[in-house]
Amino acid sequence: MLTGIRLKANVTDHQRLVLSQWMGCARFIWNAKCDEYRYHSTYARKYFPIGTFAPIDKKYSHFKNDELSPWLSDCPSKILANSACNWFDTYQNFKQGRCGKPKRKKKTGSGSIYLTRDLFRFEVCPDGVKRLFIGAERNNIGFLSLKLHKGFKEPASLYIKKRHDEFWVSFCYDDGKDEGELLSQADHLKYLRGQSQEFLQNHVIGIDRGVKRPIQAGEQCFDFTPEQKKSMDRSRRNLVRYQKRMSRQVKGSKRRHKTKVKLSNTHNDIANIRKDFCHKASRTLVDQKDSRVFVLEDLRTRQMTGRAKAKKDDSGRWLKNGAKAKSGLNKAILNVGWHRFEEFLKYKANRAGKAWFKVPAFQTSQECAACGSTHPGNRKSQALFKCESCGHTDNADHNAAEVIKKRAIGLISNSGSELSKRGVLSLSDSGRGAMGKSRRAKSSRAPGEKGLPSEYFSDGLQEASKKKKKDRMALPLDFSFEASPLQG
Numbered sequence: 001m002l003t004g005i006r007l008k009a010n011v012t013d014h015q016r017l018v019l020s021q022w023m024g025c026a027r028f029i030w031n032a033k034c035d036e037y038r039y040h041s042t043y044a045r046k047y048f049p050i051g052t053f054a055p056i057d058k059k060y061s062h063f064k065n066d067e068l069s070p071w072l073s074d075c076p077s078k079i080l081a082n083s084a085c086n087w088f089d090t091y092q093n094f095k096q097g098r099c100g101k102p103k104r105k106k107k108t109g110s111g112s113i114y115l116t117r118d119l120f121r122f123e124v125c126p127d128g129v130k131r132l133f134i135g136a137e138r139n140n141i142g143f144l145s146l147k148l149h150k151g152f153k154e155p156a157s158l159y160i161k162k163r164h165d166e167f168w169v170s171f172c173y174d175d176g177k178d179e180g181e182l183l184s185q186a187d188h189l190k191y192l193r194g195q196s197q198e199f200l201q202n203h204v205i206g207i208d209r210g211v212k213r214p215i216q217a218g219e220q221c222f223d224f225t226p227e228q229k230k231s232m233d234r235s236r237r238n239l240v241r242y243q244k245r246m247s248r249q250v251k252g253s254k255r256r257h258k259t260k261v262k263l264s265n266t267h268n269d270i271a272n273i274r275k276d277f278c279h280k281a282s283r284t285l286v287d288q289k290d291s292r293v294f295v296l297e298d299l300r301t302r303q304m305t306g307r308a309k310a311k312k313d314d315s316g317r318w319l320k321n322g323a324k325a326k327s328g329l330n331k332a333i334l335n336v337g338w339h340r341f342e343e344f345l346k347y348k349a350n351r352a353g354k355a356w357f358k359v360p361a362f363q364t365s366q367e368c369a370a371c372g373s374t375h376p377g378n379r380k381s382q383a384l385f386k387c388e389s390c391g392h393t394d395n396a397d398h399n400a401a402e403v404i405k406k407r408a409i410g411l412i413s414n415s416g417s418e419l420s421k422r423g424v425l426s427l428s429d430s431g432r433g434a435m436g437k438s439r440r441a442k443s444s445r446a447p448g449e450k451g452l453p454s455e456y457f458s459d460g461l462q463e464a465s466k467k468k469k470k471d472r473m474a475l476p477l478d479f480s481f482e483a484s485p486l487q488g
């Protein structure tokens, strides 16, 4: 199985300069390929018969010129060739519909070079430390010292990337494990269906992602440490300060550039804390002995964090729309890194041979874990959950985690449930929001299949929508609305 790792490089001043120059050369070739393609395709469109296309190739040597681009000869030509190759591969991917068209790259603080086998080697130096030698025999930057925090096998190629003034070496290697041995989600589901309810109760963990408690997994709650919270608050205050400062500085000035670097570093600091939290929480969960099946809500973070819609009254005047509150909530949601946590948990669980599923998120925060009744009034506040029908009181996030677990166990043991491509378990005859509807349908069918419970009719539905619902719920055929007392 391929494993990817990223190692931080401790560069010397000379190495920093040379690597940055090489990254610039690689970008120059990439941009030249983009421009060349654009020129040729415009020319072909204007002056050639329809059906003539610009040539797509990996040639780059015609961009090397002693007068116009003398700096290119200082860079190992293999790096330039790799850049042209990368452009070609990206274009092929674009043609297959896997990505967008290769675009020109801007001159920014970040960049990368792609090194193939003949441009690097890992070597144990005389002092016993393993280092990375970069460059050809004649044109090289010597040994790069790396933070080797993990064992690995030597890769066939690697990237050196520059981000926020830091240099990183990233590559993939084969870790020797057989990918075919890992169970797929469908295999896991098949296995779990054969297990007892008790087994499922003990080994399924419902995970609720929230704002107040970022991750509630069963009885466990994961949160940022006080130090992390403090540091994030400070960074956020700094962000505002730098942003204000930058807006007043002259564009293109050195001071503005300095502020810009500070701003980007601050963003990076916050992102690092978030990433650290997600890694640690997912690792702790996956390493637990008892947890075999992880169940998450099927959340659509992108849709949940949209902007507040603008409001207007009849005369066209703008009304308050709560945009500030909404953007605050959005920030709080995005700050936890729900999606990132999900991705980390998935890959870690897969490697550990454990299963993960998602369940529809429909009304998980309003359903009672004890009796199953659903009501918007059940959720008293951000933290408190109190059921209006049975009086069950709990922390809202803990209750939601229990509901998710209950739903998952119900769906796993129900042989009619289906697994979607995205890993969402749902009943096969329904789409989005299926849980609520099917549950209602089930409860309505329960009392001797005589008809719907009386409270079902109390919500003043129109007849047409009643009929639609009737079709969807597949009620017994002898049931008719004419016979219902409400129609008279």
Ligand SMILES: [Zn+2]
Residues within 6 Å of the ligand: 368, 369, 370, 371, 372, 373, 387, 388, 389, 390, 391, 392
């Ligand atoms: Zn209840």
